[in-house]
Amino acid sequence: MEALREAVAKLTVYVHPSNAADVHRAVARQLSALLFSYEDRFDGVLLAHEARIESGGPREEVRVKAKILNGLVPYFGVQVHANLLLFSPQPDMILEGKVEVLGNESIHAIVLGVFSVAIMSDDIDEKFKFKRRGDGGKFVSRSDKQHVIRRGTMIRFSVKRVDTEMNCHITGSLIPPHTGSMLWLSVHDAEYASEINSSKRRSRDISIKIEQNEQEHRVLKNEDSTMTSERPHKSRKRSIEER
Incomplete structure (x- = not known):
């Protein structure tokens, strides 16, 4: 399908200090919050993502860039390389x-x-x-x-x-x-x-990726509904920045 495209992005994801014990999961949660909605920064709708956190050593050692957002507790920025699957329809496609x-x-x-x-x-x-x-x-x-x-x-x-x-x-x-x-x-x-015939294999692979992200999105959403968040109110669009 013409409107489907893959992109590579360098992002800075801001994570609340309470999630410092599992940064990988916190980053996945932030990205999953963007699924299936149009994002100007990506010029399309995010359907699936695979993220890799930049680290300076072992997997557990995550390099972070401290940054205080005005009026909020000191979130820390995590540099992320993300492979994105986007839906970006255009006229005549x-x-x-x-x-x-x-x-x-x-x-x-x-x-x-x-x-x-x-x-x-x-x-x-x-x-x-x-x-x-x-x-x-x-x-x-x-x-x-x-x-x-x-x-x-x-x-x-x-x-x-x-x-x-x-x-x-x-x-x-x-x-x-x-x-x-x-x-x-x-x-x-x-x-x-x-x-x-030429598009069957790619369509099957894309369907699997979308289904996996839908399942993850539902799991995280259900978890959020059962947890009492201590996080101050903050726009999700400020939680992730593209570098």
Whole structure:
């Protein structure tokens, strides 16, 4: 998928002194707090991360840079090298999503199980005709009745606009070539069919990374809900700085 990209970043993560006994876990917690939300500094949504703390000796010896944040207790800065997996959709990119709801005027889908997509009637190719039959209706191609888009269909679409204020809400289009039902395209579109085999392995590896980070995110969130934090209120955007 075009919108997925990997990046390497040097970050300074600020850790509360109460977490000094397990800095590695504290850093992971700070990074996990950024998962699945749009971050300007990364120009995308963080989906997964692998962080390595800079150290001057054994693994347990972590090099830190003392820094006092105004009005707060003296957090200490930990220098981190992070490999990031980002979702950064841009206009004219080709993405894939699963149809959740559709009607005569629009198709609504979801990408990577997280990001919402709206394809309005003006952006649905005229070759598709909406038929209100079965479970919620379906779009059927006038040129090939086997080309059907219904609830649950995986579709390939072009990006028109991205609203980062709504956490990468996407406006899409089914008018450009090589868009439509992925199942139909895999059989009838030679260009798309040739892409499938080359992208299968990478897609599987990415799915595993995202799932692992989702599990970590849920575990840390559950732990936070059961703990009474002694930490003063502080914006999470100041907890991590990119160098």
